[in-house]
Amino acid sequence: MTDGNSQRLTDLMRSSQDGDGKAYLELLRAITPMLRATARRQLPVYNRQDMEDVVQDILMSLHAARATYDPERPFIPWLMGIARNRIADAVRRYARQAAHEQVVEIVPETFFDPGANMSAEVYRDPEALRRAIDGLPHQQRRAMELLKLREMSLKEAAAVSGTSVGALKIAVHRAVGTLREVLSKGT
Template sequence: MDGDGTAHAALLRALLPLLRGFFRRRLGGSNDDVEDLIQETLIAVHQRRATYDPQRPFGGWLFAIARYKMIDRYRRRGHAVSFDDIGDFADEFAFEEASDARADVNRLLEGIPAKQAAVLRATRIDGLSTAEAASRLGIGESDVKVSAHRGLKALAARVRDSLR
């Protein structure tokens, strides 16, 4: 975004395998379709670069553009989906790849105390009960509850600050 051509070229090279995997998993079709969508997405990333907020996760922004390019492709081809298949079709347009979502979550959790992050991972991400999280982490159940509350409060503050 600062006009560094070397950084821009490095970014485009790094995005190629991510986008290739994203589209191949969803389209399965010809390699030409996948490559066409990659090019359309890279052009859109360049054209819309001013809309990216560096304080927010890049993966969400990138895959939103990729998702809309794929939706446009379906529209151009007149792709229809029956109501019976709508759930499967909707799954094709997941907002982010799981690995990118994990990276974004990891980045957020790195900014709060380690104990709070561990409790949030156990209870909110891994889905453990308070008792299970306490056992896993070797702390009391009340400590899990307090740490979860404080961790969520800290995350909310980080997100709120990033929007200012």
């Protein structure tokens, strides 16, 4: 990163804090490839989509914490402070998931009575669940994807989807109801 480029980003951030939407858009577009490269360097085992999720996390965190930037200080260390923190969180999340997941060839039977396993088996059928989610109305599907599959907070999901927190809550509630109904009909 050249001094000139670094100064340009500092100027863009300063204008963004003063409410210049165009400068903010330019800033976010300019830093995204940098963030992607940083994430790729630090998370070599991640696939493309996981990496993109981390980049989005960093962008949303930057947005939430933009009041903490002091224009008297350089921008890049501030940005990288957030990026490193979110990447470390992603690594922790990944390690936690890996620690709780066990790859098995045959899913063990949960109950002796085959009938008692029915609903559990249906809900464990990822293909049926995927089909059921695909069949949801757009808004409900989007809410499920952001909140349940990508585990975003309501605030983050609201920023991504452009809907209100209340609308997201209702959409998820309805989606869960619809999925329960669809999956229980399939048994």
